[in-house]
Amino acid sequence: MRCVLFILSAILFIAAPTTAQKTKPWTEWTEKEAAKVLNDSAWGQTQTELAEAQGPTSVSAVTQTTAARREDQRISSANSVESGESKARPALNYRVRFLSAKPVRAAFVRMIELQGAIPERVAELRTFVDRDFAAYIVISLAIDGTDRKRLGPSAQEINTAEEATLQKAAYLERKDGVRLFLTNFRAASEDGLGAKLVFPRLVNGKPFIEADTGEVKFVLELGKTIKINRKFKVSEMMYDGKLEY
Numbered sequence: 001m002r003c004v005l006f007i008l009s010a011i012l013f014i015a016a017p018t019t020a021q022k023t024k025p026w027t028e029w030t031e032k033e034a035a036k037v038l039n040d041s042a043w044g045q046t047q048t049e050l051a052e053a054q055g056p057t058s059v060s061a062v063t064q065t066t067a068a069r070r071e072d073q074r075i076s077s078a079n080s081v082e083s084g085e086s087k088a089r090p091a092l093n094y095r096v097r098f099l100s101a102k103p104v105r106a107a108f109v110r111m112i113e114l115q116g117a118i119p120e121r122v123a124e125l126r127t128f129v130d131r132d133f134a135a136y137i138v139i140s141l142a143i144d145g146t147d148r149k150r151l152g153p154s155a156q157e158i159n160t161a162e163e164a165t166l167q168k169a170a171y172l173e174r175k176d177g178v179r180l181f182l183t184n185f186r187a188a189s190e191d192g193l194g195a196k197l198v199f200p201r202l203v204n205g206k207p208f209i210e211a212d213t214g215e216v217k218f219v220l221e222l223g224k225t226i227k228i229n230r231k232f233k234v235s236e237m238m239y240d241g242k243l244e245y
Contacts, residue, residue: 135200
């Protein structure tokens with residue numbers, strides 16, 4: 001009996017931090033927690049591409065998941081030269097986020113607040129967190145990284161693309177194979193959110209994404225080099241008891 005109680009206590013002890021994190025108001029998120037929502041969560045993911053390696057074993061840019069990228073960073077750190085100079089290859093990050101999901105907007109505002117924005121500006125932005133996106137699904141696409149050779153050209157190719165081209169090149173796809181193509185595109189501006197790709201939320205009067213959808217992926221194939229493919233698990237997109245996307 002004592003053994004059983006000990007095991008149950010251990011389980012509750014391990015589970016407690018996770019539960020606390022899920023129920024913590026977004027206004028109390030740390031910078032690390034807000035960044036995770038934006039870049040590595042049910043609503044925001046990062047596709048990282050490494051620059052070509054030098055030497056005879058040179059390969060094309062490699063797309064990595066977050067886990068693979070961490071392993072690459074670990075190996076790079078282990079291979080650092082004695083002077084401290086890292087051998088890590090330059091990287092390009094595509095940040096794919098469901099901007100129409102409240103947690104993403106909350107994380108964005110929280111980051112601005114933690115970075116020292118004046119209270120009046122934060123109060124103004126908080127109205128953005130509660131904005132209604134009942135008619136649309138909005139995907140934001142931001143680009144950053146250390147690969148200076150590709151960063152500028154990639155951002156320019158996306159931001160200057162014709163909407164008619166993007167209507168064929170960008171789509172959301174459910175696990176059952178049904179695709180949803182965008183209806184509107186807005187290039188990146190100074191708001192820091194990146195480019196916005198807008199999709200209709202309803203198809204034939206029904207939500208394109210529902211609790212039992214299972215999985216949805218965002219795909220963008222533009223030109224010869226931009227090939228973005230990120231999958232999101234719908235079952236993990238619950239926030240405050242509501243499906244957010």
